Amino acid sequence: MPELLRDPVERALACAVAALSLSRGMFFAVSALYFTRGVGLSPATVGIGLTVAGGVGVLASYAGGRLSDRIGADRLQQWALAANGAALLGYALASDVVSFVLVAACVSASRGLQSTAQMTLLARWYVGPERVAVRARLRVVMNVGIGIGTLLAGLALVVDTATAYRLTVMLVGALTMLGTLPLIGLRRRVSGLAERMDSAAGPEAPRGPSPLRDRTYVTSTVLNAVLAMHFGLTSIGIPLWVADHTEAPTVVVSALLVVNTAYVALFQVRASRGTQDLRTAGRSVRRAGLLLLVACVLFAVAGHLGAAAATAVLLLAALASSAAETRGEAGSWGMAFELADPARAGAYQGLSQTGLALALMLGPAVVTTTGVDHGTPGWLALGAIFALTGTATAVLANHAAKHRSLLVDQPASATRVS
Numbered sequence: 001m002p003e004l005l006r007d008p009v010e011r012a013l014a015c016a017v018a019a020l021s022l023s024r025g026m027f028f029a030v031s032a033l034y035f036t037r038g039v040g041l042s043p044a045t046v047g048i049g050l051t052v053a054g055g056v057g058v059l060a061s062y063a064g065g066r067l068s069d070r071i072g073a074d075r076l077q078q079w080a081l082a083a084n085g086a087a088l089l090g091y092a093l094a095s096d097v098v099s100f101v102l103v104a105a106c107v108s109a110s111r112g113l114q115s116t117a118q119m120t121l122l123a124r125w126y127v128g129p130e131r132v133a134v135r136a137r138l139r140v141v142m143n144v145g146i147g148i149g150t151l152l153a154g155l156a157l158v159v160d161t162a163t164a165y166r167l168t169v170m171l172v173g174a175l176t177m178l179g180t181l182p183l184i185g186l187r188r189r190v191s192g193l194a195e196r197m198d199s200a201a202g203p204e205a206p207r208g209p210s211p212l213r214d215r216t217y218v219t220s221t222v223l224n225a226v227l228a229m230h231f232g233l234t235s236i237g238i239p240l241w242v243a244d245h246t247e248a249p250t251v252v253v254s255a256l257l258v259v260n261t262a263y264v265a266l267f268q269v270r271a272s273r274g275t276q277d278l279r280t281a282g283r284s285v286r287r288a289g290l291l292l293l294v295a296c297v298l299f300a301v302a303g304h305l306g307a308a309a310a311t312a313v314l315l316l317a318a319l320a321s322s323a324a325e326t327r328g329e330a331g332s333w334g335m336a337f338e339l340a341d342p343a344r345a346g347a348y349q350g351l352s353q354t355g356l357a358l359a360l361m362l363g364p365a366v367v368t369t370t371g372v373d374h375g376t377p378g379w380l381a382l383g384a385i386f387a388l389t390g391t392a393t394a395v396l397a398n399h400a401a402k403h404r405s406l407l408v409d410q411p412a413s414a415t416r417v418s
Contacts (some may be wrong), residue, residue, distance in 0.1 A: 008190050009125055010134050012182040013118070014141050016081065019179030021142040023172040025149020027088070030156050036163035039094050049101045054361035055106030061357040064116030065350015067151040073124060073346060077117035077185040084110035085177030091169045116346070116353040123337055123345040124196045129276040131337045136272035136330065140265050147261040168410035199343075211351045216400050217339050218351070223393045225355035227285065227386060230292055232363030233321055234260055238299075238314075240372050245303045248310040254316040263322035271326035272333070278404070281334030282397025288328030290392015295320035296383030300376040324386075331393070339400060 068076050076308045087106035094100045118138075122131050124314040156164040185195040211217050239253045298317035302310040332352075340348035369376040 007134075008138070009121075009193065010185065013121075013134075013138060014188050015182035016077075016179040017138050017141045019147025019175050020081065020084075022149040022152075023085075023088070023175035023179075025146035025151075025237055026153040026168055026175075027149075027172045028146070029150045029153035030165045030168045033157075033160075034091070034162070034169055034176065035100065035210050038162040038169075039091075039096075039100055040167045041097065041100060045097055046100075049097065049104050050149050051151075051361065052101055053104035053108040054357070056105040057112040057353055058357040058361060060109040060112030061116050061353040062350045062351065065120065065346040065348065068117050068120040068346030068350070069344060070346075072187070072194070073117045073120035074081035074183065074187055074193065074197050077114055077121060078180050078186075080113035081183070082180045084114055085173045085175075085179070087173075088176055089170060089173030092166050092173070110398070112353065112357055115356075116350045119336070119349040119353060120346040121197070123349055124199065124343070125193065129274075132272050132276050132295055132330065132333050133269070135333050136269045140268050141328065143264045143268070147258075155274040171284055177299060191314065204219050211341070211344065211348045214341070214348075216396065217348060218392070219396055220335050220339055220354055220393070221355040222399075223350075223389055223396065224285070224328075224335065225359040226389045227289060227292075227328050227393070228356055228359035229366050230321065230324065230328070230362035230386060231360060232365075232367035233295075236364040237367035237372055238318075240368065241299060242304070242314060245372070245375065246310045246314070247305065247307040248314055249307065252311050252314055256314060257317065259318040260322045260325070263319065264326055267323070268326045268329070269325075272330035275330045275334035278338055278397045278401035279336065281331040281338070282394035282401075284327045284331030284334070284396070286390040288324040288331065289387045289393070290309065291321060291324035291327065292386035292390070293383035295324060296371065296379045299371060300379035303375060328390075331397075335393075 018028045030044065032043075035041050036043060041049070064076065064080070084107060086109055087103060090103040094103050107160065119135075122135055126134055146325075153168060156168040187197065234257070238256055242248055242253050242256070243250045263279050271284070298313050298320060302313040302317065305313060334347065336352040340352075367382065370382040372378070374381075
C-alpha cells in the first residue's frame with residue numbers, strides 16, 4: 001500500500017490499528033474462557049455483563065462525536081486508546097461480578113470513544129474518495145491483525161490454564177496501550193492537522209442543527225445499523241449453527257472464519273472504490289443485502305445436507321456473506337461521510353457510530369432468535385430483512401443524491417434566467 005507509506009496521518013493510524021487489532025484478536029480468542037475459568041463467572045453472567053457494557057459503549061459512541069468536535073478527534077483517539085488499554089488490564093484484577101461489569105463498561109466506553117474519534121479524524125482530514133479509501137485500507141489492517149492475534153492466542157489455548165489466560169489478557173492491555181505511541185505528537189508533526197481537528201472547537205465555529213434533526217442521516221444510520229447486524233453471523237450465528245444444526249464437522253467453523261478474514265483482506269479496498277458517490281454507495285449496500293439473503297438461504301440449506309455437501313454449501317455461504325460485508329461496509333462509510341454536515345463532523349460520525357454500536361450489541365441476539373432458533377423459516381426471514389434493508393438504503397441514497405443535484409443546479413438555473 002504505497003499510499004499508506006506516503007501519508008504520515010494514515011501511517012500513524014495504521015500502526016495504531018495494527019496494535020489494536022492484534023490485541024483484539026488475542027482477546028476474542030481467550031476472553032470467554034478467561035471470564036468463566038479465570039474470574040469464575042457463569043456464561044449467563046458473562047453474557048448479561050457484556051450486554052450491559054455494550055449499552056455503555058453505545059452512549060460513549062455518541063458522546064465521542066461531541067467530544068471530538070470540542071477537543072479534537074486526534075487527541076480523543078489517543079486518550080481513548082490509552083484508556084482502553086488500561087481498562088483491558090483491569091480485567092486481570094476482576095474477581096467478581098461487580099468488578100467484571102465495571103471493567104467491561106470501561107472497556108466498552110473507551111472503545112466507543114476511540115472508534116468515533118477515528119471516523120471523525122478521517123472525515124476532517126481527508127476529502128472525497130480519500131476518506132473511504134483510507135478507511136478501507138485501515139479495515140484490511142484491522143482484519144489481518146485480528147487474524148494474527150487469534151493465532152497467537154492459540155498458545156494460551158494449548159496451555160489451557162487460568163494463569164495463561166490472565167497473562168494473555170495483560171498482554172492484550174499492554175499491546176493496546178502501545179498503539180497510542182504513533183499518535184503522540186501527531187498534530188505537531190503534520191502541518192495543518194491541528195487546524196482541521198480544532199475547526200469546530202472555537203467559539204466562532206459554525207453551529208448547525210443536531211444530526212438527530214437530520215431525517216436523511218438518521219434514516220441512513222438506522223438502515224445501515226440493521227444491515228450491520230449481520231456481524232452477528234460471524235461471531236455467534238455461524239459457530240452455533242454449524243456445531244448444533246448441521247452435519248458438517250465443527251472444525252469447519254475455523255475454516256469459515258479464515259475465508260472471511262482472507263476475503264476482506266483481499267477485496268475490501270476494491271469494494272470501496274467509487275462509494276464516495278451516494279448512488280454508488282446505495283447500490284453497494286443494496287448488493288450487500290441481496291448477498292446476505294443468498295448467504296442466509298445457503299445456511300438454511302446446509303442444515304438439511306450430509307457432512308460433505310453441508311461443508312461445501314457453508315463455504316459458499318461464507319463467501320457470500322464476506323462479499324456482502326465488504327460491500328455493505330464500503331457503502332455505509334460513503335453514506336456516513338457524504339451525508340454528514342462537514343462543519344459538525346464529530347456529531348454526525350458519533351451518530352453513525354452509535355448505530356454501529358447498537359448493531360454489534362443486538363446482532364447476536366437477532367441472529368440466534370431467527371436463524372439459529374427457528375431453522376429454515378428463521379434464516380429466510382433474516383435474509384429478507386437484510387435484502388429489504390439494502391434496497392431501502394439504495395432508495396434513500398438515490399433520493400439524497402437527487403436532492404443534492406437540485407441544490408447544486410439551482411443557482412446555475414437562476415443565473416441563466418436572469
